[in-house]
Amino acid sequence: QSVLTQPPSASGTPGQGVTISCSGSSSNIGSTYVYWYQQLPGTAPKLLFYRSNQRPSGVPDRFSGSKSGTSASLAISGLRSEDEADYYCAVWDDSLGGPVFGGGTKLTVL
Amino acid sequence: QVQLVQSGAEVKKPGASVKVSCKASGYTFTNYVMSWVRQAPGQGLECMGWINIGNGYTKYSQRFQGRVTITWDTSASTAYMELSGLRSEDTALYYCAREVSFSELDHWGQGTLVTVSS
Numbered sequence: 001q002s003v004l005t006q007p008p009s010a011s012g013t014p015g016q017g018v019t020i021s022c023s024g025s026s027s028n029i030g031s032t033y034v035y036w037y038q039q040l041p042g043t044a045p046k047l048l049f050y051r052s053n054q055r056p057s058g059v060p061d062r063f064s065g066s067k068s069g070t071s072a073s074l075a076i077s078g079l080r081s082e083d084e085a086d087y088y089c090a091v092w093d094d095s096l097g098g099p100v101f102g103g104g105t106k107l108t109v110l
Numbered sequence: 111q112v113q114l115v116q117s118g119a120e121v122k123k124p125g126a127s128v129k130v131s132c133k134a135s136g137y138t139f140t141n142y143v144m145s146w147v148r149q150a151p152g153q154g155l156e157c158m159g160w161i162n163i164g165n166g167y168t169k170y171s172q173r174f175q176g177r178v179t180i181t182w183d184t185s186a187s188t189a190y191m192e193l194s195g196l197r198s199e200d201t202a203l204y205y206c207a208r209e210v211s212f213s214e215l216d217h218w219g220q221g222t223l224v225t226v227s228s
Binding site: 002032033035037044045088090091096097098100102103104 | 145147154155156157159160169171172205207210212213214215216218219220221
């Protein structure tokens with residue numbers, strides 16, 4: 001069981017918006033940056049956001065990341081079928097000395 | 111462009127060891143950390159450990175401590191992850207990923223499927 005909690009699933013119709021949450025604590029999300037990864041079916045994960053809300057080049061601005069207190073959110077507007085993927089949040093865990101991932105959220109575009 | 115190319119799929123018997131390679135190109139190999147992340151079938155991502163290629167410092171997840179060894183070969187720009195004492199629960203996809211900073215894994219290998227079966 002991860003220290004970061006994500007809903008196992010989320011869904012929306014094309015054009016809609018959806019938000020995926022990532023809940024942690026003061027010792028992880030509350031004190032460091034959050035990272036988001038997108039894993040399309042059958043592919044390796046891809047960095048979607050770094051430092052909580054920074055988009056790597058090539059990531060559409062339909063995607064936005066935010067953090068408040070001990071929670072973080074990934075928002076996707078104008079859903080497209082190609083957004084259907086698993087999304088993972090991650091933070092650095094000092095006690096583990098490495099990154100920890102949330103359990104992942106499977107996004108379905110209906 | 112940055113590329114991480116991993117070795118091919120492996121089938122191992124319980125108790126055996128497996129060594130997965132990750133060949134890097136398109137950047138200065140010694141300037142980054144390489145992490146290893148595994149994903150069991152239908153499951154999430156789990157960091158196994160990482161190595162600072164510049165100074166050789168390694169850190170392993172407690173869950174794999176004693177069973178995992180991460181090494182590197184600068185001349186071949188290749189990192190390796192060896193997992194010993196394999197059990198069926200180790201059946202998973204194993205990824206290498208370049209780490210820019212804490213938890214920022216900006217490039218990933220294609221993954222190597224390791225199947226443990228008698």
